Amino acid sequence: MARLTAIADYETELRTLSEGSVNVHLDPFADIDWDSAEMVIDPKDPRWILPASDPLAGTDWYRNLPQDRQIEVGLWRWANVAKVGLQFEAILIRGMMQWVMTLPNQSAEFRYSLHEVTEECNHIQMFQELVNRMDQPAPGMSPVMRAASPAISFLAAYFPMIFFIGILAGEEPIDHVQKSAIRSDANLPPVLKRIFQIHIAEEARHISYAHKFLTENLKSAGRVRRLALGLALPIAMRWLADVIMSTPPEFRRTFDVPRKALRQAFWKSPQSQQLMRDFFPDVRQLGDELGLRNNRTLWLWRLLKIDGPTSRYRSEPNEYRRSPAVA
Template sequence: MTTTQPRPTTYTPPAKHAVETDYEQVLDDLSSASVSRNFDPYLDIDWDAPHMAVVPDDPRWILSSTVDPIGRHPWYQALPEEKQIKIGMWRQANVAKVGLQFESILIRGLMQYADRLPNGDKRFRYTTHEAKEECNHTLMFQELVNRIGMETKGMRPWLRRLSPIIPLFSTLTPTVFFFGVLAGEEPIDHIQKDFLRASEDMHPAMSAVMQLHVAEEARHISFAHNHLRTTVPPKGRFAKFLLSIAMPIVMRVLCGAIVVPPKEFEREFDVPREVLNEIFWDSPQSAAFLAGVFGDVRMLAEQCGLMNPVARRVWRALGIDGRASRYRSEPAYTAS
């Protein structure tokens, strides 16, 4: 499988004053949008409507054979429908739980970051808006988990144990923290957009949650991209070199921790180890999915001056290299 698009040229940052002016305007626009277009999961989702009920043996919980990495594997497709439904419900509940846990880490980090900002800094208002929106997302995700009724743990155990420490990076090394923000937001956003584009017969509770989350997450991802494009290029050569190596490592480690189900999934459903390895990430399809998740981040790395020859080798060694997106949220394009 080969890509047909040329690699973008190296990003040349504009003058410092122009960057600062543009960034200030972006912060104003994002803050205004947070006020004029925001959602409340208990006002905008009709949880108690009859069509939203979670009922036994509903085939709409069967995982997508075109989008979900588990759903497209022959092992899953060969299972009886009853077990496919149960796995699908567990999988979707666990994805929601992971989203909740990630948002919780992000909220704590954003509030610590905002606490260190000086009076008058426009980042304070936007990051606080974002934290408020993420609080609504945690309510929404937990409501979905509760209604599905599956007992799921969410993130892998090591990440759950580290979760109290990760927010500290927002003040110790803010750039790496925002790498981590994108490492969590980009895969979740990518997967949810793929589901929504596929227009398959999803359960309405799932589609409502995804639509609301994708709508607000666009702002959050836009902030992280603009923040890094503004703050990274002025750094010294050695600092940027270290960041260029850290960026793909953070992306790969956190993507695996967030996307791959915890050990409980393997035990609960007797999933053969070789099947799980194929799903994440040994098959050509799963490898293409992993690389495709980070097209926007590779574009950002180019724009920030973080895609040097050594960094390219790290991206390639981690299996997350490929064509950079030409614009944010560009659908993955490959040609055989």
């Protein structure tokens, strides 16, 4: 009876998410007035200077650039972040469609997954429209990742648990960066701020779905499978955070960026390592709740430098977070 109740509760949660997608959904061409004066992209606008939440902003190289060059770098960087975002959404859509075609009739997962795919298609249109209007030659992910992405999507039908872990690993860093920029009252260009608002609102449902899916499907997992997933969780987080947040080779060549600056920005300095840790308090909390972060797997979180405190509730701001109790 308890198991039947749990299944019913899970299906009720999925129906609630589906109803949310029906009742509150946003369209990139109806909810963004792209042609209004406020939304015009000015390549000399100082609001394109990177906020403190971006790893590049803390480098000596970026801080010492003249303002016009900081704006140039910021415009290219934001365009590339958007391009990476839409490429990740495309991987998610392809993988989700591979997986849902294996589901039985009457599956509540089928319906909500298709709602999510619909929303992700809108996000791709939104991000690509931004990239087009920014008129920057941003390629997005690295050439290797772009080439490998179809194979990654194909595996979703066979390894759905790993796939949903990967969804979280891609969505959490983007969500964190966007929320940090909004919360810090950074003087963002209006078009960027509006896109963040739309994306944050809908990604909340997608992240919630990934949490619920992992929680439900782990109930039947045996000890060996749990250990494997417990090890996969931090590896996926660290790997995909780097894929999502790092810059492609074209960035270094375009702006003649010193390798030292890239190392400082992307996870070799204490400041950038802390930024990496700050991406994942919600995932660490989920790992604790699911028993995937335990004495047999915590060493890997520390080795990958993504250990740290957990959040008390979804998206708890860093400044509100309690430090771990000292024994």
